[in-house]
Amino acid sequence: MRVITPRKVEIKVRRPNGETETVIHPKIDYMTDGLFRQINQAMEKAGRGQMTSYRNIEAVVEMEDSDYQGRCERCGDSLDTRTAYNQKEWSRFGGKKVQVIAHYCDRCHKVLANVGLGEATELEQRASRVQSYEPTTKQD
Structure with missing residues (x-):
C-alpha cells in the first residue's frame, strides 16, 4: 500500500478579532471529541480564539496486488x-x-x-412437536 495523501484534520477557528479561518493541523492527524475539548480550552486560555468544528480527512492510498x-x-x-x-x-x-x-x-x-446438509436439526425437531389448537377431548 502506497500512501498518496496522508490523513489529516481540518479545523475551523474563530479568531479573537471575529475572523473565521480553516486550518489543517500541523501535528495531529486524527481528532476525537475529547481532544477537541482539550485543545479548545488551551486555545481560549492562550487567547488565540475558539475552535468551532473539526473534520477528520482520511488518507488516500494506492493498493498493490500484494x-x-x-x-x-x-x-x-x-x-x-x-x-x-x-x-x-x-x-x-x-x-x-x-x-x-x-x-x-x-x-x-x-x-x-x-456440513449439516440432510441432518435433522434441533429446530426442525421442535417444529415437528408443535401442538395443534384443536381440542384433544370432546366437551359435553
Missing part, C-alpha cells in the same frame, strides 16, 4: 482476497467480540457449505 494476498482460514492455502469466498464471523479481541471477515478457498467453501 495487499490483497491472504490465507484460507481453514486450510491455510494462499489466495486473492478480492475473489475468494468470504463471510463475516465473530472473534474475541481484547476481551470484546469483534466482527471479522474470514476468507475461504473454493475447496473449503464447498466443504463448509455441505
